[in-house]
Amino acid sequence: MSWKVDKISIKGVKGVLDKAGDFDLSSNKSIAVFARNSCGKSGYADAIEYLFSPDGEVEHLGKGGADSERGGKHAIVHVLADEKGVTPEVSVTLRCSEPLKIITATRKVATGRVDPFPSELDTIVQDSPAHRILRQHDLRRFVVDMDPRDKYSELSRWLGLSRLEQVLTHLTTTENELKKADPDREFDERLKDIPKHTNNEISTYDQALILAWCANAVKKYLVSPISISSLSDLDNCIAVLGKHRDELVLRSGKITENYTAKVALEKYVNDLSSDECQLNLCEKSLENAIAAEQKVVQVLASAKDSVFQEVWESAKKLLEKQTVGFCPICLTPWDETRAGSQKTTLVNISNSLNNLVELSDAQRNQQEAISSLRTDTKNLEVYLRTLETESSKLSLSSIVEQLPGLFSKIDTLPIEDGLPSKFQTEYRELIRECRKLVKDELSSALRNVVIQGVTESAEEADRLKDHLSVLKEALIRLAELQNAREEYRKIRGSFSAVANVIQEATASLLNEVIETLKQDLTSLYKTVHPKTDIPQIYLKPDVETKTLVLRVDFYAPGRTVPPAGYLSESHINTIGLALFISCARIFNREFPFIFLDDIVSSYDADHRTRIADLVAEKLGGFQVFLTTHDEMFYKILKSRLAHKGWIFERITDWSLEEGPTRESDALRPEEIDKLIKNDDPNSGNALRQYMEEWLDKMCAKYYAYTLHRRPSHEFDRTLFDYWGPFVDRIKKIKGGFFASNVDTQLCYQRLSTHPLINYYNHWQANPYKWGSKGDVEYVWQEFQAFEKLFCCISCGKVLNYDHDANKLYCTCGNKIFKGEA
Amino acid sequence: MDKLEKIRFKSASELINGLFEKDLSNRDKYDIEVVELVKRHLGQTSLHSRAGNNLARALIDLANKRAGETAK
Numbered sequence: 001m002s003w004k005v006d007k008i009s010i011k012g013v014k015g016v017l018d019k020a021g022d023f024d025l026s027s028n029k030s031i032a033v034f035a036r037n038s039c040g041k042s043g044y045a046d047a048i049e050y051l052f053s054p055d056g057e058v059e060h061l062g063k064g065g066a067d068s069e070r071g072g073k074h075a076i077v078h079v080l081a082d083e084k085g086v087t088p089e090v091s092v093t094l095r096c097s098e099p100l101k102i103i104t105a106t107r108k109v110a111t112g113r114v115d116p117f118p119s120e121l122d123t124i125v126q127d128s129p130a131h132r133i134l135r136q137h138d139l140r141r142f143v144v145d146m147d148p149r150d151k152y153s154e155l156s157r158w159l160g161l162s163r164l165e166q167v168l169t170h171l172t173t174t175e176n177e178l179k180k181a182d183p184d185r186e187f188d189e190r191l192k193d194i195p196k197h198t199n200n201e202i203s204t205y206d207q208a209l210i211l212a213w214c215a216n217a218v219k220k221y222l223v224s225p226i227s228i229s230s231l232s233d234l235d236n237c238i239a240v241l242g243k244h245r246d247e248l249v250l251r252s253g254k255i256t257e258n259y260t261a262k263v264a265l266e267k268y269v270n271d272l273s274s275d276e277c278q279l280n281l282c283e284k285s286l287e288n289a290i291a292a293e294q295k296v297v298q299v300l301a302s303a304k305d306s307v308f309q310e311v312w313e314s315a316k317k318l319l320e321k322q323t324v325g326f327c328p329i330c331l332t333p334w335d336e337t338r339a340g341s342q343k344t345t346l347v348n349i350s351n352s353l354n355n356l357v358e359l360s361d362a363q364r365n366q367q368e369a370i371s372s373l374r375t376d377t378k379n380l381e382v383y384l385r386t387l388e389t390e391s392s393k394l395s396l397s398s399i400v401e402q403l404p405g406l407f408s409k410i411d412t413l414p415i416e417d418g419l420p421s422k423f424q425t426e427y428r429e430l431i432r433e434c435r436k437l438v439k440d441e442l443s444s445a446l447r448n449v450v451i452q453g454v455t456e457s458a459e460e461a462d463r464l465k466d467h468l469s470v471l472k473e474a475l476i477r478l479a480e481l482q483n484a485r486e487e488y489r490k491i492r493g494s495f496s497a498v499a500n501v502i503q504e505a506t507a508s509l510l511n512e513v514i515e516t517l518k519q520d521l522t523s524l525y526k527t528v529h530p531k532t533d534i535p536q537i538y539l540k541p542d543v544e545t546k547t548l549v550l551r552v553d554f555y556a557p558g559r560t561v562p563p564a565g566y567l568s569e570s571h572i573n574t575i576g577l578a579l580f581i582s583c584a585r586i587f588n589r590e591f592p593f594i595f596l597d598d599i600v601s602s603y604d605a606d607h608r609t610r611i612a613d614l615v616a617e618k619l620g621g622f623q624v625f626l627t628t629h630d631e632m633f634y635k636i637l638k639s640r641l642a643h644k645g646w647i648f649e650r651i652t653d654w655s656l657e658e659g660p661t662r663e664s665d666a667l668r669p670e671e672i673d674k675l676i677k678n679d680d681p682n683s684g685n686a687l688r689q690y691m692e693e694w695l696d697k698m699c700a701k702y703y704a705y706t707l708h709r710r711p712s713h714e715f716d717r718t719l720f721d722y723w724g725p726f727v728d729r730i731k732k733i734k735g736g737f738f739a740s741n742v743d744t745q746l747c748y749q750r751l752s753t754h755p756l757i758n759y760y761n762h763w764q765a766n767p768y769k770w771g772s773k774g775d776v777e778y779v780w781q782e783f784q785a786f787e788k789l790f791c792c793i794s795c796g797k798v799l800n801y802d803h804d805a806n807k808l809y810c811t812c813g814n815k816i817f818k819g820e821a
Numbered sequence: 822m823d824k825l826e827k828i829r830f831k832s833a834s835e836l837i838n839g840l841f842e843k844d845l846s847n848r849d850k851y852d853i854e855v856v857e858l859v860k861r862h863l864g865q866t867s868l869h870s871r872a873g874n875n876l877a878r879a880l881i882d883l884a885n886k887r888a889g890e891t892a893k
Contacts, residue, residue: 163833166872167863173873174880181881484888491884494852498859501844501851502837509836 003094003124003591004028005623006102012081012088013050013109014043020659021047023625026095028645030624033662034634035651040660041627042135045597048625049133050076051090051107052125056115060137066111073111080656094124094591130158130587131580135597139576144564148547155541155548158587159513164506168543171499178492183485190481193474197467205478214468221461234472241465242266248458249451256453261393262446262462268387269443272435278376278383279435285373286427289420292369296362303355312349319346370418381410384434387442396445402437406430443469507543514539517582524578524618528610529571537575550575573602577611581618592622600633612636616644642668665689669784676777684776688719691783695722698790702801704729727752734806740819747785754779792816837864854883 010021020040023031035041046058057063062070077088088109095102105118117125131138142151156162195203198213208229215228218237221244228234249259271277315328319342326333327345339345384403391399409430413423420427447466451459522537536553538560552575554561563572577599584594596615600608612633615624624646628634638648648665655661663682664675672690675683699706704725731738742748790799794814801808810816841864845856862869862876869875 160833163866163868164836166868167837170863170868170873170876174877177874177877178880181877480888483891484885487887487891488881488884491852491855491880491887494855495859495880498845498851498856502840505836505840505844 001096001098001590003096005092005593006095007091007093008048009091010044010047012078012086013047013076013090014078015040015654016043016047016659017078017080017084017657018086020662025623025647028623029647030622030626030641030645031647031649032626032628032634032637032641033649033651034628034631034665035660036629039651039654041629041651042597044625044627045133045135045595046076047090048595050109051092052121052132054117054125056110056117060135073109076109077111124591128588128591129160130583132584132588132593133595133597134577134580134599136599136601138580139573139599139602141576142579143550143572143576148549151548151550152541152546156546158583159510161510165546168503168506171502174495175499178495182492183481183488187478187481187485190474190478193470197470197474207475207479210471210475214471217464218468221464231472231475234468238465238468238472241461241468245458245461245465248461249454252455252458254454256451257393259451259454261390262449262451264390265387265394265442265446268438269446272439278380279431279438282376282380283431285369285376286420286424289366289369289373290424292362292366293419293421296359296366299355299359299362303359309353309356312353316346316349316353319349366418370415370420373420374415377410377413377415380434381407387438391442394449396442399437399442399445406434510541510543513586514541517586520582520585521575521578524581524614525574527614527618528574528578528607534567534571569602570604570607577614581614584622594619594622594624596624596626598628600628600630605632608633609636612640616640638665672780676773676780679773683773687776687780691719692722694787695719695726699726699729702726702729703803732806733808735808736819737808737817741817742789745785745789747782748789750782751779751786789817793818834866855880858883
């Protein structure tokens with residue numbers, strides 16, 4: 001799908017009020033506009049830039065308010081637009097051939113914050129993201145003014161890389177998170193527990209060896225030695241050791257507060273998995289209360305209103321005893337009731353009464369469940385209070401500090417509302433926190449508690465018990481981690497493989513684009529500077545740092561430098577121009593339209609021709625809107641592109657109310673025919689220009705020397721300045737060409753005497769407005785006949801001139817004019 | 822522009838979608854569950870701001886789940 005511009009319409013924008021703002025570019029035309037300074041040509045660029053700007057800005061006007069230094073958006077609007085009732089707007093009509101589709105988008109100029117972009121252009125602009133307006137001051141912007149991050153940002157935007165970049169960033173985040181969560185780290189940490197709690201006698205993860213050490217260590221505390229070959233054996237061993245410790249303490253009679261507190265807290269940890277644990281009781285109560293609540297809801301849905309209970313009971317008693325022909329409640333005959341019969345009614349009444357009973361039961365159960373939950377929650381509070389008291393005795397501040405928060409959560413639970421489903425999340429979270437506090441933090445804190453004031457042997461037994469507890473936990477966790485890290489490594493490896501594929505594909509795409517861009521850029525650059533002193537231009541993107549560096553080889557391969565520090569202004573501008581065109585060629589294929597506003601200002605005459613070559617040869621697939629104040633450049637373009645679908649216009653004047661005065665610069669006969677047919681007021685001037693061009697060309701061909709140097713033209717010349725010398729010259733051609741083929745012809749005689757040839761020129765008052773359409777048509781017809789005098793009568797080709805022989809000839813070899821000698 | 826007309830670069834969406842549909846669908850080379858998770862979290866047109874963290878979490882859960890199955 002490729003969009004072409006059919007029409008552009010500009011009103012009330014910059015120097016264009018309500019005239020001279022329409023451009024017809026249908027049939028894939030391009031246009032070049034020549035105008036001296038201050039004739040409003042850059043206003044067209046501003047209008048187009050505004051139309052296609054997502055945020056409605058024209059960059060060189062800045063983002064400030066009306067009073068800002070650059071004028072901001074307010075400077076886009078024509079100063080008389082409001083006064084003259086002209087709505088400032090820019091419209092474009094676009095056409096797509098396959099599939100056939102035409103859209104027109106209009107953007108009214110809005111100077112406020114709300115400035116919606118025409119939705120019709122959304123997809124088109126997104127699919128063609130490279131810049132489409134290039135002005136003189138933009139040429140060095142990418143090359144010099146943008147830093148590498150900005151350059152990368154631009155490239156990323158053209159290539160639509162932002163989505164890929166997001167993916168790459170997230171891949172990096174994932175990789176970092178996986179690294180942090182790597183079980184290897186915890187495994188290595190846990191491994192340190194083994195030597196620490198085995199008197200440095202074992203340093204490796206060998207479960208059998210560790211269990212054997214444990215069995216050996218407890219030997220002296222047990223009546224008969226035991227073998228510990230599994231973790232459950234170790235559990236039993238720890239319990240036995242604990243009992244032994246307690247016996248030792250009891251026997252010694254030194255039951256200290258420190259000891260009783262530790263024993264009480266150990267019970268907290270040990271009881272966690274038992275059904276009697278308060279945390280488990282609370283959980284169970286919660287589940288019961290939720291189930292009871294749901295049951296009530298379910299039964300309520302089917303139960304009828306209990307208001308009718310008495311009536312139903314009475315009716316049931318009656319209907320069970322006797323058969324009646326009507327409903328005893330509403331006295332309606334059975335066949336007219338919904339139930340249809342006494343039997344069915346009795347069944348329905350029985351069911352309703354049963355539902356009410358069921359509802360009553362469910363509600364009672366719910367009350368009981370809530371009461372049970374309330375009780376268990378109160379007991380939880382007691383449980384935690386005891387935990388707080390005992391922990392304080394052992395100065396376990398890390399445990400004590402967390403308890404006020406848990407008490408506060410208990411207080412805020414809305415248990416009295418009787419709807420546990422509403423607070424079940426908070427309740428479960430509370431239980432989870434309590435469990436974590438006891439299982440992880442309390443058990444860990446207790447191991448560091450040395451019971452004091454008891455006998456040495458009791459202390460030893462207690463310490464060994466703690467070591468064994470740590471070893472038991474370490475072994476359990478190490479086994480889990482051992483298993484986990486195998487799977488973890490596989491997952492991480494698989495993820496890395498996937499991530500690499502994505503990263504490599506992105507880098508590959510980027511390199512592909514950069515290589516193509518670089519080749520095209522270098523080729524375009526060399527079109528302008530063929531004897532280039534820059535062997536190579538480099539574009540180096542870095543996806544990780546998100547930078548793009550532009551460098552050139554200066555005078556020798558390998559002498560790589562930044563362009564800004566070493567190249568002249570014109571070279572830098574050429575890189576900028578080449579980059580702009582290259583990016584448009586690569587990224588804007590869906591909408592190949594560009595605007596070039598005065599891009600040759602910094603070039604000398606030699607290079608202007610090269611720029612014209614660039615435009616003529618490298619922008620074949622594009623529609624170009626070009627403006628220039630360089631008449632030489634304009635004429636070169638015209639000579640190359642007039643027959644290739646380009647329109648040429650001149651702006652000869654500008655006024656605040658009328659805007660630019662545009663005139664067609666048509667060269668082709670069919671264009672002049674069209675202008676005359678349409679009664680275009682510019683037809684006279686177009687014809688004059690046509691004749692001037694033709695005569696100028698013929699003077700050069702026949703070596704007729706005119707008063708003015710060719711190809712420059714001064715404004716005080718007349719057509720006669722060409723006509724006179726030309727006629728004088730052809731009179732001297734041998735073979736009687738003038739006498740027999742020109743002088744006798746009516747068209748020559750008529751033109752010779754017509755005021756156009758003798759009098760009309762540029763500096764006369766209003767010289768471009770002729771007397772009548774008839775005059776223009778007349779001169780045009782006669783001039784076309786005059787042109788044909790210089791064509792071969794045998795084959796119709798334009799005659800050639802041999803300057804040395806001073807003769808005319810045609811390659812067909814036949815008779816070339818009437819009366820030829 | 823002739824030579825350039827023949828060159829066509831993939832867009833970002835085409836690249837990503839193509840990778841998931843073709844390259845990464847090879848079950849012999851890539852863990853399909855991992856690919857599915859990456860696609861679910863990073864293969865959408867619009868990405869969650871914590872997509873990377875969420876993907877990491879999902880991969881860790883997958884590893885733990887497989888470790889649990891192996892332990893059984």
